[in-house]
Amino acid sequence: MNSSIMKKSMYFFILPALIFYLLFWIFPILKIFQYSVTDYNGFVQEFNYVGFKNYSELFKEGVMTSSIVNTLIYTFIVVILGNVISLGLALMLNMKIRAKGIYRSLAYVPTLFSAIVVGFIWSYVYMPDQGLIDSVLQAIGFKGIQTNFLGQYSTALYAIILVDVWKNIGTATIIYLAGLQTVPNELLEAGRIDGCSAWKLTRFVKIPLLAASITINITLSIISGLKAFDFPFIMTNGGPGTATNTLIFKVYKLAFNEQLFGKASALGVVSFSIIILVTGIFVIYLNKKEVSA
Amino acid sequence: MKKKEILKSTLIHVGIISFLLLNLLPLIISFSSSLRSPNNMTSPLNLFNEFSLVSYQNAFSRMHFPMAFLNSIILTGVSVTIVVIFTAMAAYPLARIDSKFSKFVYLFFLGGLVVPGQMVIIPIVQIIKALHIPSSQFTPILMFVTCSIPFSTFLFTGFIKSSVPVEIEEAAYIDGAGLFRRFWTLVFPLILPATVSVIITQGIWIWNDYFFNLIFITKSSQSPLPLAMLGFLGDKENPTQWNTLFAACFLSAIPLVIAFGALQKYFIGGLASGSVKG
Numbered sequence: 001m002n003s004s005i006m007k008k009s010m011y012f013f014i015l016p017a018l019i020f021y022l023l024f025w026i027f028p029i030l031k032i033f034q035y036s037v038t039d040y041n042g043f044v045q046e047f048n049y050v051g052f053k054n055y056s057e058l059f060k061e062g063v064m065t066s067s068i069v070n071t072l073i074y075t076f077i078v079v080i081l082g083n084v085i086s087l088g089l090a091l092m093l094n095m096k097i098r099a100k101g102i103y104r105s106l107a108y109v110p111t112l113f114s115a116i117v118v119g120f121i122w123s124y125v126y127m128p129d130q131g132l133i134d135s136v137l138q139a140i141g142f143k144g145i146q147t148n149f150l151g152q153y154s155t156a157l158y159a160i161i162l163v164d165v166w167k168n169i170g171t172a173t174i175i176y177l178a179g180l181q182t183v184p185n186e187l188l189e190a191g192r193i194d195g196c197s198a199w200k201l202t203r204f205v206k207i208p209l210l211a212a213s214i215t216i217n218i219t220l221s222i223i224s225g226l227k228a229f230d231f232p233f234i235m236t237n238g239g240p241g242t243a244t245n246t247l248i249f250k251v252y253k254l255a256f257n258e259q260l261f262g263k264a265s266a267l268g269v270v271s272f273s274i275i276i277l278v279t280g281i282f283v284i285y286l287n288k289k290e291v292s293a
Numbered sequence: 294m295k296k297k298e299i300l301k302s303t304l305i306h307v308g309i310i311s312f313l314l315l316n317l318l319p320l321i322i323s324f325s326s327s328l329r330s331p332n333n334m335t336s337p338l339n340l341f342n343e344f345s346l347v348s349y350q351n352a353f354s355r356m357h358f359p360m361a362f363l364n365s366i367i368l369t370g371v372s373v374t375i376v377v378i379f380t381a382m383a384a385y386p387l388a389r390i391d392s393k394f395s396k397f398v399y400l401f402f403l404g405g406l407v408v409p410g411q412m413v414i415i416p417i418v419q420i421i422k423a424l425h426i427p428s429s430q431f432t433p434i435l436m437f438v439t440c441s442i443p444f445s446t447f448l449f450t451g452f453i454k455s456s457v458p459v460e461i462e463e464a465a466y467i468d469g470a471g472l473f474r475r476f477w478t479l480v481f482p483l484i485l486p487a488t489v490s491v492i493i494t495q496g497i498w499i500w501n502d503y504f505f506n507l508i509f510i511t512k513s514s515q516s517p518l519p520l521a522m523l524g525f526l527g528d529k530e531n532p533t534q535w536n537t538l539f540a541a542c543f544l545s546a547i548p549l550v551i552a553f554g555a556l557q558k559y560f561i562g563g564l565a566s567g568s569v570k571g
Binding site for chain 2: 018108116226276
């Protein structure tokens with residue numbers, strides 16, 4: 001397949017990107033594996049090797065289990081809810097209606113706001129007494145309902161997950177819409193002539209043909225869910241208690257608030273392994289599915 | 294039949310509009326509050342009951358808006374330019390040479406997508422010191438560029454493979470054009486749609502990122518917009534400061550919203566082509 005004019009010397013073109021990538025992305029990961037078995041604190045450059053103490057402490061203190069559980073819940077809901085909503089919206093926006101363009105743009109607007117701004121605005125939404133949800137509830141006559149969503153152990157995690165879903169609907173919708181453009185019209189016409197209902201056309205024609213977009217969106221949301229950091233950082237600081245400690249947020253907190261770089265690295269290694277494992281399983285599962293289909 | 298069609302399309306419109314209203318409600322209410330003077334404490338649900346720019350003036354001076362805006366432009370502009378040059382170049386051999394090595398490098402880059410930046414940052418300060426890179430307001434650019442490499446390389450490689458035929462380079466080769474000339478004068482102009490896609494997808498996140506800036510930038514005069522916003526962190530639980538806080542939120546979001554309004558076609562197209570071609 002290789003054209004004779006494509007010489008090996010082309011590989012030099014990779015160098016600038018590769019050097020950056022190795023120095024500032026791969027090398028740090030290797031460093032983290034090294035730090036994870038030390039008592040490094042970030043300031044004093046000398047450190048001792050302590051074996052697997054960091055790992056066993058993380059496990060004994062329950063930090064590891066709670067962060068892993070939170071992260072997996074976070075990812076699961078972001079993937080399911082985010083994709084169901086944006087697929088539904090994309091299917092509606094793909095119908096033959098007027099003002100489609102305006103609707104699509106409006107749906108995309110939240111994506112443009114930075115996580116900080118989104119975090120601020122949603123902190124107001126969830127605020128007890130004067131916040132948006134509480135004011136609306138009071139205005140329609142519900143008083144005295146416990147609505148401190150961010151302050152309660154049982155609701156805080158779900159509250160920030162919803163914000164994440166809200167912020168990313170726009171992007172996923174655009175990707176689904178792009179996928180829907182590739183569904184051939186003749187196929188839909190043929191289906192209609194054969195008497196398929198709108199639901200059947202969606203279920204058996206459109207959605208199977210959207211396989212590529214679904215794969216992309218689900219992969220992207222799995223990765224972003226497992227890397228969740230912004231909203232625990234901006235909205236809850238991991239609290240109340242450990243309710244919104246996601247893996248990556250806890251890594252950050254251990255390193256930069258508690259100066260436990262060794263321990264933070266150990267949790268980093270754990271996070272890294274979990275991300276690779278979950279993403280890997282998903283990619284292999286999809287490949288198998290594509291082959292058998 | 295006709296009646297049924299009209300009923301159906303009305304229902305769809307109602308469905309979409311109510312979803313969008315619910316979805317945009319937080320933005321609508323905070324926008325309406327941002328247009329109040331700072332001491333207007335009536336319930337934010339009384340939409341648009343005052344039009345004043347005093348909160349905006351407060352926010353404007355508190356976040357040093359012109360300076361922060363300029364810093365954002367510089368950081369994003371420089372980073373995105375480097376990303377485009379580096380990753381378009383890297384993608385060229387990866388798309389053109391069909392070998393085990395090039396496949397490996399491609400997957401090696403792509404694998405970087407799963408790595409969280411917050412984890413990489415732990416040893417990065419030491420690494421940057423060891424490399425004798427002076428720490429300045431431009432240090433975040435290193436991370437912005439690196440973080441953008443996986444996705445951008447993936448996008449460019451897919452695009453060159455699918456849309457730039459080898460044949461167009463053969464004529465130039467016979468005329469004696471070297472690799473560099475062929476790439477910059479023939480291939481690069483042809484991958485413009487992918488370039489737009491990279492500029493938009495990477496530009497948005499870099500413009501909005503606060504994390505890498507937070508790690509490297511310590512002076513407020515060097516802060517870009519998202520970092521200037523972090524200065525309001527304490528106000529989010531203080532209802533008396535909300536009007537100013539929301540004004541700051543919209544001030545920092547307006548540049549991207551305007552850019553989106555003006556270049557909508559490219560934003561939507563850029564995202565879409567990124568996903569379909571890849």
